[in-house]
Amino acid sequence: MPVLSKNRASDLRLCFEAIVATLPLAIAVIPWGILTGALGLEIGLSAWQAQAMSLFVFAGAAQISALSLMAGGASLQSLFGSTFVISSRHLLYSIVFRQRVIELPIAWRAAIGFVLTDEMFAVSEAKTRQTGHFSALYALCSGWTFYVIWNLATWAGIVIGDSIQDLESLGLDFAIAATFIAMTFNELRRFPVAATIVASGLVAVLIKPLFPDGYIIIAAVIGMCVGFFLSDDDDKSFNASEGTK
Amino acid sequence: MIIWLSILGMAIITFVNRYLFFIEGFRFKPSAQLTRFLEFSSFAILTAIWAPIIFVVDYGNGTQGFEFNLEHAGLDYLVATTAAALMTVLGVRSIIVVVLSTGLFFCLRWFL
Numbered sequence: 001m002p003v004l005s006k007n008r009a010s011d012l013r014l015c016f017e018a019i020v021a022t023l024p025l026a027i028a029v030i031p032w033g034i035l036t037g038a039l040g041l042e043i044g045l046s047a048w049q050a051q052a053m054s055l056f057v058f059a060g061a062a063q064i065s066a067l068s069l070m071a072g073g074a075s076l077q078s079l080f081g082s083t084f085v086i087s088s089r090h091l092l093y094s095i096v097f098r099q100r101v102i103e104l105p106i107a108w109r110a111a112i113g114f115v116l117t118d119e120m121f122a123v124s125e126a127k128t129r130q131t132g133h134f135s136a137l138y139a140l141c142s143g144w145t146f147y148v149i150w151n152l153a154t155w156a157g158i159v160i161g162d163s164i165q166d167l168e169s170l171g172l173d174f175a176i177a178a179t180f181i182a183m184t185f186n187e188l189r190r191f192p193v194a195a196t197i198v199a200s201g202l203v204a205v206l207i208k209p210l211f212p213d214g215y216i217i218i219a220a221v222i223g224m225c226v227g228f229f230l231s232d233d234d235d236k237s238f239n240a241s242e243g244t245k
Numbered sequence: 246m247i248i249w250l251s252i253l254g255m256a257i258i259t260f261v262n263r264y265l266f267f268i269e270g271f272r273f274k275p276s277a278q279l280t281r282f283l284e285f286s287s288f289a290i291l292t293a294i295w296a297p298i299i300f301v302v303d304y305g306n307g308t309q310g311f312e313f314n315l316e317h318a319g320l321d322y323l324v325a326t327t328a329a330a331l332m333t334v335l336g337v338r339s340i341i342v343v344v345l346s347t348g349l350f351f352c353l354r355w356f357l
Contacts, residue, residue: 223289
């Protein structure tokens with residue numbers, strides 16, 4: 001499975017498409033990146049430490065939660081426990097991606113794994129469903145686009161601090177909702193998919209106040225079970241996404 | 246020092262969660278059933294992320310027994326989300342849906 005094709009122009013176009021598809025999501029998290037940088041300094045991290053967190057941990061929700069735990073003087077165990085629960089949904093992405101990347105050289109697998117975020121998973125899976133096959137180059141470009149913007153936003157937060165607090169009320173998070181709807185509702189006509197969406201959305205809203213760390217993974221697994229039990233092995237539409245389209 | 250240790254630990258945890266199933270030596274072949282289960286993952290996770298942006302449930306602070314209040318984001322969110330959903334179901338390309346609905350969202354925000 002070669003990653004780059006012989007055709008450089010088509011590779012470049014693929015990269016460009018990945019960047020364009022990722023941009024709305026990347027822009028939407030800029031306020032959170034700024035918050036992460038500013039909050040880091042506020043609770044006593046050095047500029048390098050605040051930036052290092054985005055450079056090496058690169059997980060928005062886990063970072064923000066960790067910073068508030070650190071501010072409260074939490075133990076390392078509770079810090080790591082919360083990080084694990086929040087980022088456990090990446091295990092699911094990892095399983096889904098396994099059959100797509102396992103043949104790649106280790107450097108490519110590491111480079112893709114390191115930037116495997118919600119946003120990259122969403123963008124890449126949408127592309128795979130659309131074209132019928134997975135593109136490692138597309139996933140990589142999407143993931144690293146997101147990485148660069150997240151780190152620039154963190155850096156901005158470190159430099160300018162929280163002097164622009166109104167950023168969160170700008171409504172940039174709408175772009176997340178719009179993009180994720182655009183990536184999932186196109187298959188709403190398939191009953192098991194519709195049921196999955198309703199179940200996981202409903203559960204997420206209902207349990208978020210009870211499990212602020214784990215609500216995404218809990219709701220997702222429940223939604224996936226609903227879809228699984230309502231579909232059957234003969235569902236041809238699913239096999240199409242594995243390359244026979 | 247403790248901060249660097251925290252950052253290192255978190256970096257290891259998040260990377261392991263992402264890379265675990267990319268390990269070659271890790272013998273793991275998803276069965277047909279597991280594959281079918283995983284086909285629903287993107288629909289389930291993405292919905293679990295965006296739905297709470299629009300709808301929030303408040304169970305109160307526990308002092309007055311069981312409370313249940315469903316709150317929702319402003320009209321700008323509701324209308325633009327509905328528009329995005331409708332356009333998508335009608336088969337509009339996803340990048341166009343994102344651009345149009347986000348444009349509509351900020352127009353509504355401006356005028357409301």
